[in-house]
Amino acid sequence: MAALALRVCEQRASQAEEIVATLKRQLQLITSQATNSAGTAQTSQEVVRLQDENNSLTKQVEALKQRLCYLEIMNGKKQVQLPKVSSTATSSNKNDASPPKAAKTVEQSPTNPDNKGKPDQKKEKKQKKAEAETKKNAKNSKPIDISRLNLKIGHIVSVKKHPDADSLYVEEVNVGEESPRTIVSGLVRHIPIEGMQDRLAIFCCNLKPAKMRGILSQGMIMCASSPEKVEIINPPEGCVPGDRVVVEEYPGEPDTLLNPKKKIFEQIQPDLRTNDECIATYKGCKWTVKGKGICKAPTMAGFNIK
Template identity: 50%
Template sequence: MSSPNPLVRLQQRADEADRLIEYLKQQVQLLKGKAIAQASVKEEKKLLVENAKLKQDIDALKKQLLEKEKSRGVLDVAVPSVEGGVQCLSHAAPPTPATATATPSATPAAVQSPPPKDDNKKKPEKKEKKPQPAAGLEDIKVDVSRLDLRVGRILTAEKHPDADSLYVEQVDVGEPSPRTVVSGLVKHIPLEQMQNRMAVLMCNLKPAKMRGVTSQAMVMCASSPDKVEILDPPGGAVPGERVTFNGFPGEPDKELNPKKKVWEQIQPDLRTDGECVATYKGAAFEVAGKGVCRAQTMSNSGIK
C-alpha cells in the first residue's frame, strides 16, 4: 500500500498547529488580563511561575508530537511559533533540497535518486525566536497611580546661586529631613510667597542636578505660557499625606524609570477643570478626608 499524500500529512500537521496556536493565544490573553486585573507584585510572581509551567507543558507537547511523527516516518517540518515571546514548538531541522523535493517511493532506488536542485525554491533559514520575559507591571499600567504625589510644606526658598530663573527650596514631605527642590518659578512667584507655604510635590522622579544643585522632587503647578500657580492642598492637609485619584488605585513606583517615559505619558492628562480643581482624566487630586487640590485662579490649564 502506498503512503498517504505528503501534502495531506502536512495539512493535518498545519491544522493541529493552528489549533494549538489558537489555544495558546487564548491562554496568553488570559494571563495578561489577570496581570492587569490584579496589578500587584504578588500576582506578577504567580504569573511568571504559570508562564514557566505553560512553557514546560508546551515543550512536552512538542516532544510528543515530534516523536509520533517520527514513528510514522513523516519528514520534519518547521512549525510556526506563537507571537508574544512564548514558543509553541521549536523549529525542526530544515530539510535539505534533496529531502524536501524527494518523492516517496516503495523502492530504495527512487529514494536515492533525487531530482535536480532548484535554487529558486531554496527555503531561507528561519531564525529561532528567543522566549521573551513576561511583561512587568510597570509596562502594563501607565496611569496617575504610578506617581508619588504628596502634600508638602515649602519651609524656605532662595534664589539659585548660579541661575537667575531658579529657586532652591527646602521642603517637608513627611520624611525625617526636608528634601532639596529646584524650581524654575522666579519669573512667576515672588520670593516672599515661596516661604512657609503648602504645595503638592511629586516625590518619585529620579533626582537630577540643576546647575550644580540636586533636585529631589518637583513642585506641581497649573501652567500656561504666561502664568504659573502652585497647586494648593486642601485645608487641614499635613506634609506627607498622599494625593490619590478616584478610579485609579495602586501604589506609586519607588522611582520612575526615565527610559519608560511614564511621566511624559501621564502629564498631558493633568489639567485644572472649570472650577480650578486639579484633575487627571476628570478625577480630582484628592487628600483622603480633607478635600481636593486646586489652583488659585487658573481654570482649564495644564499641570506640570
C-alpha cells in the same frame, strides 16, 4: 536439626536435577531411534514410560526446591530473586568500583556538612533572581496612569534663589520623611519669594533626582501652567506633610522611582489639567487628599499641570 535437613534437601535436589537431565537425554535418543526405524510398539511404550518418569521427577525436584526454600527461611536466610543474566550485566560489573551517581547526589546534598552550604547558596540565588524577575514583570505590567506618581503634600521650610541661575528657586521641603528634600523650581519670574516661603504645596516625589545648574533636585512642585502665568496647586485645608494626593478612580501604589527611560511621567502629564472650576484633575477625575478634600489652583481654569 534444621541445618541437617537443609543439607539433605540440597543434596536430593542436586541429585534429582542430574537424573532429570539424564532422562531428557535418553528420551531424545530413543525418540530419534524411533523416528529412524519407523517406530515399534515397544519403543513407543518406552518413550511414554520415560516421559512419565521425567514428569514425576520434575515434580519431585520442584517439591524439594520449595522444601529447601522453606528450610532456608526457617534458618534465617533471606530469599533473593536473582535477576536475569545478560551481556550488559557483565559489562557493567567493570564499573562496580566507581560510586554510583545517586550516591554522588546524596553526598552533594545540602545536608552534607562538607559542602559548606554552597548548594543552598545557589538555590537561594536562583530563587532571588526569579523573585526579582517576577517583580520586574509585575511592575512593567502596571497600567500607566496617575497612580504611578508619588504625589505628596510638602511644607516649604526655606527658599532662596539659585546662586547660578536667575530663574530658579532652591527650596528645602518637608514631605514627611526623616530629612527635608532639596527641590529646584523655575518659578522666580512667576511667584515672588514671599509666596514660596512657609507654605504647603503638592510635590512629585518619585522622579529621578537631577542636577539643575549644579544642585541636585529631588522632586517637582506641581503647578497650573501657561507661557504667561503659573500658579501653585493648593492642597485642601487640614493637610500635613506626607499626605498623599490620589485620584480615587485610579487606585494603586506609586513606583518607588520612575524610570526615565520609560518616560512614564511624560505619558501621564498631558492628562493633568485644571477643570472649569480650577480643580486639579487627571482625565477629568479630581485630585483629592482622602478625608480632607480636593486640590485646586487659585484662578487658572483649563490649564495643564506641570
